Amino acid sequence: MQSDWLAQYLTQQSGPLNQAYRLARQGDPAHFANAFGHFVQQDLDPLLAALGHWADACKTALCETAYQSGLTMARHGWLTPGHQPITDRMFQQVLPTWLAPYPDAAPRLLTQFLNTLSHLPDAGQQTRLLDYWERCWPTPDKTPDALVIFSWMSGLPQYRQAAIAVLQHHPDWLEALGMGNAAAFEHPWWQGKTLQWHRDPAQLGASHWLGGDFPGRPRLLIAPGMTLVQAGQEYWHLHADAFGQVLLPTAYRHPLLLPVPDCKQLPAELSPLWQETEMPRQCLERRHDWVVSFHASYRLLVIPKIGDRS
Amino acid sequence: MKGLNPFSRLSASPTRPAARKTPDAAFDVASLVNGPFGESEGAEDAVEATLDEKLRQAYFWIVNHAVISPHYDVEYNLTAPQPIHFGDSQTPLYLPTDQSYSSFILLPLLTFAARRKCLFVGGPGRGKTASALLMGLLGGYSPKDVRRAMQHGHPQMTVADLLGNPMPMDLMQAEQESDIRISWRRWLNMRVKIVDEYNRIPTRTQSALLTVMGDNYAEMFNQIYECPPAAWYLTANDDQGGGTYPVIEALKDRIDVVVQALPFNPRFLDELLLRIEEGVDPADCLPDALQFSEQDMDQMERSIRAVTLPPELRQRLEFFASQFEFSEYSGQQFEYKSKDTSRLAGVPRHQLAMLEDGRDRLADLGCQTRNGLSVRSLMSLIVYAKAMAFFRGNTEVELNDLTQILPFVLHSRLFADADAPFFQQPENAAFLSDKIGWLRHLFNLSCAEFERQGRHRKDDVAELKAQLDEGLEGVTDKDCRKRLEQIERALSELSNGNKLSGTVHDDAMTLKYLHQRYSNYQRWLNSQS
Incomplete structure (x- = not known):
């Protein structure tokens, strides 16, 4: 020893x-x-x-x-x-x-x-948090802020809002992580000065049979400030940005919850990019991305609006 | 070595999240630093469990660490559960869709919270005494104290063994009875009282126990000892009188709930093995955070009493209770048509059954029982239904609370009539031995009949009674006459086309009572004018 x-x-x-x-x-x-x-x-x-x-x-x-x-x-x-x-x-x-x-x-x-x-389910995400930690070495009084910011950046988008709020108070970490201006993170698909934009569509959900979350066909629902997904009796809160994409089970029902209508054809902006063989069921256009749900596989696809897609 | 005993660890997450009133939209960043590695020191102070949450934590600690009881017989469902059928009898197994509980732990815990009396029945070595012991620990006593204070029934147990002894010197020197000081037994002062194998206690000592249980005081040589309010736990190997002495009826009636110890599932033998190999007794490891102080217990009892029983549930309970006492041919006068009348007179039930010719003895729920419900049993039922709602974090009793609690409260109070046509049906034969199942079935049948009669939509008798409950102040002679006419009309409608059943009998008696109140008032009004 x-x-x-x-x-x-x-x-x-x-x-x-x-x-x-x-x-x-x-x-x-x-x-x-x-x-x-x-x-x-x-x-x-x-x-x-x-x-x-x-x-x-x-x-x-x-x-x-x-x-x-x-x-x-x-x-x-x-x-x-x-x-x-x-x-x-x-x-x-x-x-x-x-x-x-x-x-x-x-x-x-x-x-x-x-x-x-x-809270970080896979080893890659935990490794990322350790990397950030070693570059910043937060003091005890700054540890709570560091945990929020680094866990967001390691793959917990549900902490995004809280993280951005405290990020502005830590310019030294922005510098150490090569992230640039904190205000630029207003756009959810911006990853900082070094990594720039996250461009790849993110895939979530899928049927139980395919190892996904959904027991039935997912239905996109919107309410002010949130996007929910309903499948069977269950609801999920959709959180997606450049650092991570998750569906969090929720029991909360917003009083103004509205279903997204089924789409008859793809929006013109998406058509040139479309390489999927499966036709979408719903297509929700949000400020910074599109969320598409599918009939057969029960998948959800979040497509960032970056550059020519915006 | 603080924090090194896993038995002492409590989960910081709520035991029943749905019971929390805050919606999960109230996002809390602090949740990020909570997890399986426990609370960081700074957060510990902030987490102060409410009493219902603490009670649930106690339940889950006992279920997970102390008593191996993988039986979830108190079932709650949010949506209809899917049955899975087994065997030739096609016995269904239901997978509950809401948090469900083991009666063997839950009922003693509710007894603890409401400070009532619970009887454990079951064969030797099934954890009856161990469960009672755990309840003593929740009351804040050490395992040693609880074990020493436990009264073990035996055939030579005297009143002095139970209550205490007079001081020998005082016996010699006293000039009057009040000079004799009594050395009262310490258990009388405890907030959790345990009497093991109470059916082995001689009859005379049982009477002394009855006074302590019923009236909460002990008496010896004209000296009185007032006991604090307490939760009582009694155990018996056999509830059918198989003990050394028959249990006196009054003592039996003081017991609020009866819990049956279910058999051990050998699949959980590894848990026993671990305890043997490691020499661990979970009873010695109850976390301090789960102990309830005297103030906690007072507060908890007040909170339970404050839980409301909605009127529509009370009506269902009234309807259920009214079915059993009535016996048409037991008395000539309307008021005496009860099973108790024929029981007191010693008239055999089958003789009365032979006189029955009108009503459907298979459908009439009253025919399934030998007796009716006592006032004490109804009070126990309401208290335990409220305690159940409190335990689940609700402020109002739900129908399922009543459905689940009722069999345990009425277990030793409502007795099946084995000769009833209902039990002659092959599919119902098992109910003669499965009392819990039968009582639950009985309540479900009663609720179905309640709905079939449309009482949940309209109940004339309840409306008339509610009218009277508003008070007679300011009611004029004209109003009085109008209401008397309404009552007489209701009585007339009740008598037309209805077989005389328990509910009809009780409704008629209520209307007679209302009639008397109004007619007496009317006479007084007339005398004033």
Whole structure:
């Protein structure tokens, strides 16, 4: 072990730590033990070794939180071979550097950080968030803003409005991320100075049979400031921009909800671009994009209005 | 080692999101930092669960960590559930479309919230005592305290064992009874009281228990000990009198709900294995956040009483309750035509049944039971329906609350008549042993009949009664005569073309009551003028 303090701590607290482990254990005991053993040796140990200069009380508090988090990570599959590189990078590189100046706030920061990562479903999105983090190193008081902005940019478009509102207060991050002027993000398909426009249509939904969300044919509904999709008895809120596109289940019904009429033919602006073999059912033109729904596959297509398409 | 025990962890997400009044359009950026890794320290203070939410958290903690009860027999549905049929009997299994519950945990919890009395029945080793113990822990007591305060019924149990002993020195020196101090047993002071195997307690001790249960005080040597309001849990291996001593009727009647322990599903043996291997007793791990203080319990009881029972539901309940007590040939006078009259006189039921020639004994729900509903059982039913609505985060009782709660309240209060034609039908034979299923079916049949008669649209008797409930102040002689005519007309319509049934009998009795009130008032008016 790199950290003598951790070795000592584990020995002293072996009773409750082992009990916590046994009660959290699920699935194949050997796999669980391997995964969690790897976490303690490859992730927790380097983290505590890097923070060896901290007071014991601070190390104990962080170690308790990290140990419990490790058990949760094991249950959520974050210690499987596919996900392990991200977890290793987080505990070996990101957390030691980021947390080092803030021993008192470390347990809270760690929990907030891991909770935010848990909202990002795939490894690519989590990696993107770590990238942004390493370029900006937010201080504890700026961490909530950073979590909102970076999680939006990593693929959670539902946080777009909140993120843009706080982005203006952090010109240093705009600079560090090469994003340019914050006002330009008014347009949902703008990705910043470096990446410029997002041009590719985004595909969402699809039938249950094809592994999608919809049990029935989707119907586009509009209300002031929102686009909803109804399929069967269920409703989804459509969020789409350059950084991500999601359908969020919702129980909310706006009082002014109106169905989009079925389209008889494609709008003239879309015809030259159309390469789909399947004919659309509804075509909703919004300020910055089109949303098209399909009869047969139950898909939705969000087509950005960029350049010649606008 | 704060936070290292997974048994102590509570989910921060609401247990029943639909019950929250805020629409999900109220977007909250703070939700981004909540998740499976728990609450960050700063957020902990902000999350203060309401009492109904805390009660649901307690339910889910018990179901997920403490009692292995994968039975969801209290079913709620938003849309009609799809049945899946099994076996030659084509028994349907329904997949509920709304949050549903296990009665074995839910009913004791509602008893705790409403501070009523619950009886667990079932074979040995089915978790009856363990469930009662958990309720004691929710009351804020330590496992050791609850275990020590639990009264274990046995054939030699004396009143002194149950209540306490007089001080030996006082017995020798006292000149009068009031000088004898009593060392009252500590359990009498607890807000959760548990009596294990109550049907093994001798009859005399049962009487002392009855006083404590019914009137909330204990008496010895002319000394009175007032007990605080409490939730009661009793257990019995057999509800049919299979204990060492027969349970006195009055004691049985004090019990508000009966919960049956359902069999263990061996598919969940791994959970037992884990507990054995790790030497864990979940009862020792109840999170502090789930304990209810005395103030919490007072507030919770007040909130339950504040839940409203809508008039249209009350009418359904009135209609249901009116079916069972009536017995046409038990008495000559209208008021005495009740099953209780013939029971007190010792007239066998089959003799009365032979006299019946008019009504359809298969369709008449009153023919399925040996007795009617007591006032106490109706009060329990209303309290538990309100508690159920409170538990689900509602401020008003729903029809399904009544449907689901009713069988557990009437389990030991409404008895099936095995000789009734209804039970002779092959498809209904199972209802003789499945009391919960039968009572639920009975209420559904009653609701169907209520709707068939169109009572939910128009109910003349209810309207006349509501008119009287507005008060007699300012009602003139002319109004009075008009209302008396209306009552007489309603009585006449009721008697024409209607078989005499429980509901007709109760309606007629109500109209007679209204008639008396108006005619007495009219006489007083005339005397004034």
